[in-house]
Amino acid sequence: MIMLPLETSLKQYFGYDQFRPGQKDVIQAVCNQQDVLVVMPTGGGKSLCYQLPALLKPGLAVVVSPLIALMQDQVESLQKNGIAATFLNSSLNPNEARSRRLSILQGNIKLLYLAPEKLVSSGAKKFLQAVSEKQGLSLFAVDEAHCISEWGHDFRPEYRQLETLRQQFPEVPTIALTATATEQVRGDIIRQLKLKPPKIQITSFDRPNLYYEVQPKQRQHYNQLFKFIRHQNGSGIVYCLSRRRVEEVAFRLEKDGISALPYHAGMTDGNRRDYQTRFLRDDVQVMVATIAFGMGIDKPDIRFVAHYDLPRNLENYYQEAGRAGRDNEPAQCLLLFGAKDIHTIEYLISQKEEEKSQRLARQQLRKMIDYAEGTDCRRTIQLSYFGEHFAGNCGNCDNCLNPKPIEDWTVEAQKFLSCVARCRERFGMSHIIDILRGSKNKKIEKNGHHLLSTYGIGKEKTTEEWRNLARSLLHQNLITETTDGYRVLKLNQRSWEILRHKRTVYIAVVKSASEKSVSSANLDIETQQLLVRLRKKRKGLADMQNTAPYMIFSDQTLKEMARLKPTQINKMTNISGVTEHKLNEYGQSFVSEIQAFLNEKRLPIPVPSQTKMKTLLLAQQGYGIEEIAETRGMKSSTISEHLSELIEMNQAIKLEQFVSKEDQEAIWEVISIVGDQSLKTIRETLGESYDYEPIKLVRAWWRRENNQQNYLC
Structure with missing residues (x-):
């Protein structure tokens, strides 16, 4: 088989001129039969990392996908590019499933999507064995691989059975992919899937196109949400903690003139499918949902995500907020934060059966609160959680665009770190603060910490001021914390540099609520007008084909069309995202729309006085x-x-x-x-x-x- 340059294949199958960071290295490794672990943020292009090798290698690629809606969406998107892909799941009747299996055995399909529980069944194993003998298997791709780890935020026991794939097909390379994985979770993925020393590709977790903002919940917090949504263009998701809240918010938005639908696990499967389809096809602007509306969404042009309630942990928040702007266009992420949310989540945690699970969940909640209350750059906080260092002002979050006064707190940091050292690095933030403030609680006296030289030396600062310092030290990686659920503080090299007067500590010390003005795309008005027309054309074509608009062309592709205004079909090939297949199917429709728009600019001009x-x-x-x-x-x-x-x-x-x-x-x-x-x-x-x-x-x-x-x- 003659292998074309990867860039040529990229353009041929997907219409893109260049790879995103990390994609090419992963694709080359998979093509060379190497196992790979890919950690890429949402919108970073994970799917392409296994889809392109599947097209370039002989045989069938098997993709493990956790949700029916997600696999259906991805298969439809591939088929719109003229790529032979299918899925087998419980939504098919026996005749449909039989027909698809026959097509696979005949070598007519390049990518097969299966749920993990389906893949490890005896029937699926026999079928894959037959495919392996007749057509060959090119690779296994395990999407949402963090689900395999109990240390992750979405553990699913059925993922643990996927190790049997390596036993049955030891020579077939496996690529595991996820958007969120701490070092602990990454190690668990490698062990559980039995990856042979894999290539590990970790792309930055940073999503520079997303604007992050946290607002304290006001008494009338629905009005906060409504005001935010009213100023948004495009689709959005509102996340709530409870089903009752989902129904209530969706009802009020609809009543106030914003098209919205609810989505939660208490609804029938039919209702959920119908509502999700309407959202994907831009028939409704807002989906109000619990976390049940999660990984099944592959819609790239979501322009905002609002959290009406506090998420349970920072990984959930990163994943959910990350569903905005997957097309790398600007998008808004708003979190409304209130103390009542903390009590609600603590109650939910208390319902867990295992003490260990409760402990880990409480630690994760505390980190989420640290994020919401933090005065540092939001990206610095997020990325440090995943072990990535981000230096300073991102210019695209509320804390950076509306900075709080910065002060030198080196002396206070030395007091705090000194107290951690004198406690032999065996206690957490609250205990250290109690010592510094001279608390008389029994735990301090029991451990003899009232006798330490640091006892009471921080009385002039409030508990919240010390917490703000401690959070900043953690976010700036000036101190570390254990991840086993106990939140024990540990000194690192930077901590000792502070104690030895070799490093200065600056922190933001004042919290203030602020609002960011609506951002506009950097397009002139005429281009914006044409973009509106092209979106309407796309929606009309999508409705006729009973599909989602973004399946035809992405927002990014439409913006490039509006900017370049091609009036000839051959000019469309220069636009990113326009494949030969899509050019043949849709090119003339969009060229005609652009020509009509430009002709309209030549209307009769009235004569002024x-x-x-x-x-x-x-x-x-x-x-x-x-x-x-x-x-x-x-x-x-x-x-x-x-x-x-x-x-x-x-x-x-x-x-x-x-x-x-x-x-x-x-x-x-x-x-x-x-x-x-x-x-x-x-x-x-x-x-x-x-x-x-x-x-x-x-x-x-x-x-x-x-x-x-x-x-x-």
Whole structure:
């Protein structure tokens, strides 16, 4: 078999020009029959790491996927690219299953998706043995591999049986993939799957396109959520802790004009499938869900994820928030944090049968609280949890964009670390703080810690101030903590550098709630207008084919189309995500839509009055509003009215001459949400930093575009 360059195959099958970080190394290893452990963040391109080798190697690739919805979604996506893939699960009737097995045995299928419990059944093993003898097996891919570890956040006992694959097919390479795995979980995956010294590919856990924000829950926290969603464009997920809360929030959003559906384990399978399909196909904007709505979602264009309640642990939060922006486009992640949530989760933890499980769950909850209350960069906190060091300001979270005052707390850090050392590194954060504050509790006296030189030397600081310091020390890797559920503090090399006056400690010391303004894509208004048209075209095609819009083209591909505006079919091949298969099936539809849009820009232009014509000529010479007003002896508000009317009349005026592109995009986005009728409503939504004049001008542009569309209709 002649192997084409990997980049050529990538373009041929998936339409991409280059690999994402880590993908090529993994693919080469799998093609060379090597076992691989892949840890890549959501949206990092894990699926491609086994899908492309499956197409390049002879035989059948078997993919272990934990949820029926997930495997169906991935198979449909592959088929849209003209790739022979299928699944076998309980959703098929006997005739369908028999037909698919026959097609596999005939060598017509390259990728087969199975659930773990199905794969380890005696019938599946016999079938795979027959496939191995007739067509050969190219690889086993174990998706969501963290489910195999009891140290992970989503342990599933059936995953433990997958080790039998290695016993039955010792020569077939295995690739294990997950988005979240601590060092402990990674070791467990390798042991349980019996991976032969594998290549370990760990890509950064950082998701730079995601904006992270934590807001303290207000009394009317539904209004917080509603305000957040009202300013979002595109699909989103709202996570709640309980089924009752899911139903309540979905009902209120629907009542308030936001299309929303509930999703939880108490619903029938049919309802869940129907609601999920409607969400995937953009028939509904928001899915309100418990964690039951999890790994089954392979929708790349989710623009926001809001946590109405506190997640149980940081891994769950990372996974759930990470379902936003899988297409690497900007997305928002909001967490509402209230003390009542802690009590709810603690109650749920107390229902666990094993004491060890309770202990681990409480430690994980404490780390989640540390994240929510933390004043450091959100990425620094998240990535340190997974053992990755992130240095400083990310520029895309609430703590970095609205920084708290930074102070030198080196002396306090030395006191804290000294106390840890004097306690022989055998106690946790709360006990150390109690010693520093001179607490008289029995545990301190029992251990003789009231006799330590550090006893009572931190009375001037509150418990919360010491907690903030301790959290910052952990987040900055200036001290470490055991992961066995007991949260014992341990000194590391950096700790000793602080104690020896070789390192300074700076921490953020003031907490403040803040809101981030709505971000806009860096596209000019005309491109944004075309993008709206292309999305409508995509939705129409998807509805006709009874599929999800992103299966046709991703948001990223549509944005590139809107920016480049190809008017010939051969120009579409330069756009990322356009494969030959998709070009043949959809290319002409989108080219025609772009041509129609550009033709609409050549509509008849009304003739302005003589006085407005004078304003127009001065504007076209580069004069500003104040300069035109002074030249003509008029008020600037009158000139602004002239310009607004001229823009609506489709006269040749450069809007950026009077309104910056950034302000144009922000105003345009708000008008698209609240409408163009009330200037007051638009300004209140934008904020007091915006004046009425630029709002009027952008509104005029908005109306001109809508009038053009109405004219054509």
